[in-house]
Structures are given as C-alpha cells and as structure tokens.
Amino acid sequence: LLLENALRRALERGQLSLHYQPQFALTEDDEALESQIIGAEALLRWQHPELGWVSPAEFIPVAESSGLILPIGEWVLKEALSQLVRWDRAGLPGLTMAVNLSAVQFRHDNLPELVDRLLGEVGLPAGRLELELTEGAAMHNPTVAITVMNALHARGVRLSIDDFGTGHSSLSYLKKFRVSKLKIDQSFVRDLTEDAEDRAIVDAVIRMAGALGLETLAEGVETPGQLDFLRRQGCQAVQGYLFSRPLTAAAFEEFVVAHI
Ligand code: G
Ligand code: G
Ligand code: MN
Ligand code: NA
Numbered sequence: 001l002l003l004e005n006a007l008r009r010a011l012e013r014g015q016l017s018l019h020y021q022p023q024f025a026l027t028e029d030d031e032a033l034e035s036q037i038i039g040a041e042a043l044l045r046w047q048h049p050e051l052g053w054v055s056p057a058e059f060i061p062v063a064e065s066s067g068l069i070l071p072i073g074e075w076v077l078k079e080a081l082s083q084l085v086r087w088d089r090a091g092l093p094g095l096t097m098a099v100n101l102s103a104v105q106f107r108h109d110n111l112p113e114l115v116d117r118l119l120g121e122v123g124l125p126a127g128r129l130e131l132e133l134t135e136g137a138a139m140h141n142p143t144v145a146i147t148v149m150n151a152l153h154a155r156g157v158r159l160s161i162d163d164f165g166t167g168h169s170s171l172s173y174l175k176k177f178r179v180s181k182l183k184i185d186q187s188f189v190r191d192l193t194e195d196a197e198d199r200a201i202v203d204a205v206i207r208m209a210g211a212l213g214l215e216t217l218a219e220g221v222e223t224p225g226q227l228d229f230l231r232r233q234g235c236q237a238v239q240g241y242l243f244s245r246p247l248t249a250a251a252f253e254e255f256v257v258a259h260i
Contacts, residue, residue, distance in 0.1 A: 004066045007059055010046055011072055018042045018079055019246035022255060023098065023217060023239045026231050037256055039096035039130070041239060042080040043246045044072075064104045073105040074114060081122045081129065083249050092256050098130040100162065103137035107144065112151040126156035132183065133159060135167025142173050153178035160217070165205060174212060182209050184235070186220025193225040206233045 010016055020040040027036060046054045063069040077099055084097045105111060119126055131152065138145045138161065149159055160181035161169065165188055184205055188198050202218070209216045218230045221240030230238060244255055 003054075003059065003062045004068065006048060006051070007046070007062060007066075007068055007072075010048065011068065011075065015047060015049075016072065016075065017045045017047070017248075018076065018083065019045050019248060020083070020252040021239055021246040022244050022252065023096075023237055024243055025237050026227075026235060037093070037095065037259060038237060039098055040084075040252060041098040041132070041246075042076060042083075042100070044076055044100075060102060064102055067104075069102045069104045070108060073102060074118075076100075077115070077118050078121070081118055081124055084124060084128060085122050086249070087253060087256075090253060092253065093260065094128070095256075096128055096130050096158070098132055098160065100132045101137065103134065103140055106133055106137045106148060107140065111148060112155065115152065115157060116155060127158065130158040130160055130181070132162040133179075134162050135164065135169035138177060139168050139170065139173070142170075142176075146176055146178075149178035163219075165201065171208075174214075179214065181215040181217055181237075184216055184218045186240070189218050189220045189226055189230075189240070190222075192229050193223065199229065202230070202235075203233050206230075206235050210234065 020042055022037050023039040023041060025036040025038045044056050044060075046056070046059060048054055060069070063072050080097050080099050084095065087095065115126070115129070119129065152159060158181070159177075159179040160183050161177070161179050162183050163185040164182040166185045182205060184202060188202050188205075191198050192202060206216050215236045217237035217239065218226075218235050219239055221227055221230065221238045221242045223242060227238060227242060247255060
C-alpha cells in the first residue's frame with residue numbers, strides 16, 4: 001500500500017520517465033549495421049525522492065493490482081508517441097516506437113479507442129506504433145485477445161510478442177494472433193555461444209517465425225558472437241547492450257545522429 005500511494009503521487013508529480021533502447025535491423029552487409037536503427041523500445045523509469053530508482057519489475061505488479069496501470073499505461077503511450085513526434089521534428093529517420101503493454105491494459109475494453117485517440121492527438125499514423133504483449137497477456141483469454149488484436153491490426157498498429165518462449169503460448173494460436181514479430185527472450189540469447197540447446201531453440205524460433213510470416217527480434221544481445229549467430233540464422237532485428245543500453249530521450253537522439 002505504501003508503494004501504491006507513492007506510485008500514485010509519482011504519476012501526479014511527474015516523477016515517471018521513459019528511457020529508450022534502440023532497435024536495429026540486421027542486413028547482410030556488416031558495415032551498414034550501425035546505420036540500421038529502426039526503432040526504439042520505451043522503458044518506464046521511476047525515480048523516487050528517497051527510494052531512488054525503483055525497478056518496473058517491482059512497481060508494475062503493484063500498478064496492475066491497484067488499477068494504477070491504466071493511467072500509467074496511458075501516460076506511457078502518450079509520452080512515447082509525443083517523443084516520436086519530437087524526434088521527427090528534429091529530423092531523425094522515421095522510427096517505430098515499441099511500447100510494453102501490461103495484460104491489464106490489453107484486456108481493458110477501450111484499448112483500441114485509446115490508441116486511436118492518442119495517435120490522433122499527436123498526429124502520427126498507426127504504423128509508427130508497435131505494442132509489445134507478453135504471452136501471458138495474449139493467452140489469458142485467447143478469444144478476447146484475438147478480438148483486441150484484430151481491432152488494433154485493422155487500425156494499422158503493429159503487435160509483437162515480448163519475451164517469446166518464456167510464457168505459456170500455444171503454438172496453435174500463433175497463426176490466429178495478429179502479431180507481426182516475435183521478440184526472442186534474452187534468456188535464450190545470453191548463452192548462445194556456449195549452449196547448443198539455446199542455439200537450437202533460437203534457430204527453431206527464427207525458422208518457425210519465417211515460415212509463419214513473422215519477423216524476429218533478439219533481445220539482450222551483448223556480444224559480437226551472439227550477433228554473428230543471430231545474423232547467420234536470419235534473425236531480422238536485435239537490441240541489447242552490445243549496441244546501447246536504454247537511454248534518455250536526449251541521449252537517444254544524440255546516439256541516432258551519431259550513427260546515421
Ligand atoms: O528496462 P527494465 O529491465 O527495467 O524492464 C523491466 C521490465 O519492466 C520488463 O519486463 C519490461 O517489459 C517492463 N516494462 C518496462 N516499461 C514498461 C511499461 O511501460 N509498461 C509495462 N507494462 N511494462 C514495462
Ligand atoms: O521484458 P522486456 O523485454 O520488455 O524487458 C527488457 C529489459 O531488458 C529492460 O529492462 C532492459 O533494460 C533490459 N535489457 C535490454 N538490453 C539488455 C541486454 O543486452 N542485457 C541485459 N541483461 N538486459 C537488457
Ligand atoms: Mn519489451
Ligand atoms: Na522481453
């Protein structure tokens with residue numbers, strides 16, 4: 001309850017912020033790699049005056065159980081889209097903004113209307129927004145999930161499955177879900193160069209995704225060896241500390257300018 005009250009005040013007092021981690025497309029051409037920034041993942045940050053930085057892994061569950069996730073999630077969407085407009089105006093290439101959605105937001109019945117309204121307010125086409133869902137959010141009620149995904153897809157919003165391979169997804173639903181991308185969880189990427197089983201899993205996910213017409217993005221890429229394997233297996237995109245940690249909006253802009 002203490003954390004809940006502190007979180008409510010944080011939202012009211014503007015103590016929440018977003019950091020942005022760049023996402024890169026992989027091409028055959030090694031030299032072109034650094035110029036292939038395709039988007040940003042928005043990651044929520046909370047700096048409490050006394051507690052310091054509180055991790056979303058700690059406060060998102062509190063936000064979900066208290067219902068605060070709805071106003072917080074709306075703030076995140078609005079802020080991330082507004083930032084994308086600021087980057088457009090600053091002359092950055094047209095990036096995609098990926099925003100994490102909680103299961104509670106995904107199930108809330110006005111999500112498609114909310115997304116419509118926010119896109120309209122900032123004046124961006126729906127295709128610039130990608131919503132990241134966990135398998136749990138999608139599988140909680142697959143019938144409802146399919147309806148919501150269809151509504152978002154009809155508007156042109158892109159959907160990805162976050163932390164793919166760690167939740168309870170049924171492969172049979174992958175062909176019914178209107179997603180365009182699987183984000184391969186960093187737990188499979190971490191030991192890629194040492195662990196033959198992780199290599200087999202990542203290879204299988206990339207090939208299955210390809211056969212289903214889905215893109216893959218590998219998360220948590222930290223070493224050139226991991227990157228090399230992913231590229232050779234045909235993974236389309238990556239993010240991770242090898243390229244950049246999540247950055248403030250200003251640092252992200254400098255990073256992009258330095259790498260175009
Ligand atoms: O960036 P970091 O490692 O601190 O993120 C921890 C977790 O918090 C990740 O699982 C991430 O998906 C989640 N997270 C970060 N930002 C948001 C957000 O805006 N909304 C939701 N629902 N989850 C987020
Ligand atoms: O659950 P989700 O994938 O949304 O969370 C992403 C989390 O992973 C964020 O907390 C982000 O800070 C973290 N992250 C991003 N890149 C790396 C990386 O290369 N290594 C590790 N260990 N964590 C990363
Ligand atoms: Mn994510
Ligand atoms: Na993830």
